[in-house]
Amino acid sequence: xxxxxxxxxxxxxxxxxxxxxxxxxxxxxxxxxxxxxxxxxxxxxxxxxxxxxxxxxxxxxxxxxxxxxxxxxxxxxxxxxxxxxxxxxxxxxxxxxxxxxxxxxxxxx
Amino acid sequence: xxxxxxxxxxxxxxxxxxxxxxxxxxxxxxxxxxxxxxxxxxxxxxxxxxxxxxxxxxxxxxxxxxxxxxxxxxxxxxxxxxxxxxxxxxxxxxxxxxxxxxxxxxxxxxxxxxx
Numbered sequence: 776x777x778x779x780x781x782x783x784x785x786x787x788x789x790x791x792x793x794x795x796x797x798x799x800x801x802x803x804x805x806x807x808x809x810x811x812x813x814x815x816x817x818x819x820x821x822x823x824x825x826x827x828x829x830x831x832x833x834x835x836x837x838x839x840x841x842x843x844x845x846x847x848x849x850x851x852x853x854x855x856x857x858x859x860x861x862x863x864x865x866x867x868x869x870x871x872x873x874x875x876x877x878x879x880x881x882x883x884x
Numbered sequence: 885x886x887x888x889x890x891x892x893x894x895x896x897x898x899x900x901x902x903x904x905x906x907x908x909x910x911x912x913x914x915x916x917x918x919x920x921x922x923x924x925x926x927x928x929x930x931x932x933x934x935x936x937x938x939x940x941x942x943x944x945x946x947x948x949x950x951x952x953x954x955x956x957x958x959x960x961x962x963x964x965x966x967x968x969x970x971x972x973x974x975x976x977x978x979x980x981x982x983x984x985x986x987x988x989x990x991x992x993x994x995x996x997x998x999x
Contacts, residue, residue, distance in 0.1 A: 779926075809987065817886060817974060817990040818927075863927070872988060874927040 779866050781875035789883050792854050796878045798864030799846040807867035808840050808847045813877070814860045821849070823867075854882045887911040888991035890975050896997045897965065905960040905994045907975030916958040917988065918950060919974040927974070933958060934980070965998045972996075 782797045800808065807825045811818035822831045824840035824847060831838050835854075840847045851858055861877040888909045897903050909916065918930040932940035933952040947969075949961040958975055975991040 811990075817888075817992045819886070820987060820989065823987055865927075867987075872929070876926045 779864055779873050779875035781862075781864050781878050783878060784876060785879040785881070787881045787883065788854055790855055792882075793850065793852045794854060794880060796849040796851075796862050796864075796880070797846060798848070798875055800864075800866045800873075802845055804868035805842075805866060809865045809867055809872065810838055810847070810849050811863040811865065812860045813863055818863055821862075851880075854880075856882050856884055858882050886989045886991065888975055888977055888989050890973075890991035890994050892994060893992065894995045894997075896999060897962065898999055899965060899967070901965075902961070902963040904962065905973055905975075905996070907958040907960075907991055909956055909958075909975075909977040909989075909991075911977055911979075911989060913977035913979050913989075914955050915978045915980060916952060916955070917976040917978075918948075918958065918960050919976060919990075921972040921974060921993070923971075931960075962996070965996075967998050970997045 779800045786794060788794055807823050809823050810821040812821055822838045824838060827840055827842040835852045838847060838849045849862060859880055859882045861879050863877045864875045865872040891906045895903060915934045917932050920928045920930055929942050930944045931950045936952050936955055947964050951959040972993045972995055974993045976988045978988045
């Protein structure tokens with residue numbers, strides 16, 4: 776069975792903190808690892824990772840994939856209240872995406 | 885604006901009603917999806933259409949009936965639903981179901997409440 780496990784399930788931090796979100800996955804049919812941010816409704820795409828060890832950055836967000844240990848991390852530096860959301864990790868296989876349960880991040884002022 | 889539009893955004897229906905959710909994508913994609921998001925559960929894939937053909941049905945009860953008249957439009961017909969079917973229903977599209985990575989773009993979702 777395909778599994779994507781995210782940790783922690785929820786996290787509360789203060790503005791300015793740096794956070795690291797974790798995602799581990801099973802290797803079956805692996806093609807890519809994707810991160811999404813879900814605020815109120817639709818998940819919005821953040822990153823797609825296919826190669827091990829190559830960091831992708833977008834502003835204060837960055838992500839990296841470790842295909843040997845089968846995990847990815849999403850880092851957010853200098854967090855802001857607008858970063859509060861559920862962050863979803865998904866494994867892209869040959870036919871579909873399998874999502875984790877998400878990490879609910881709350882950034883307090 | 886993601887290029888994937890869903891209507892209605894909110895729907896309240898009785899268990900004996902028949903209603904439909906509509907999705908339209910303006911991205912020129914060939915694959916479209918219905919996902920269900922319930923509280924405290926991962927996103928669940930319901931149906932996949934690729935070039936208008938249904939390629940996946942993830943053991944979804946028959947009270948949910950998808951329809952894909954063309955590559956840009958996807959419907960989810962609902963009838964005799966149960967209260968536990970109340971959830972956020974997300975439509976999504978991607979360029980090609982088989983493409984590596986398969987980046988998916990989501991619509992805003994339709995909040996369904998079954999009373």
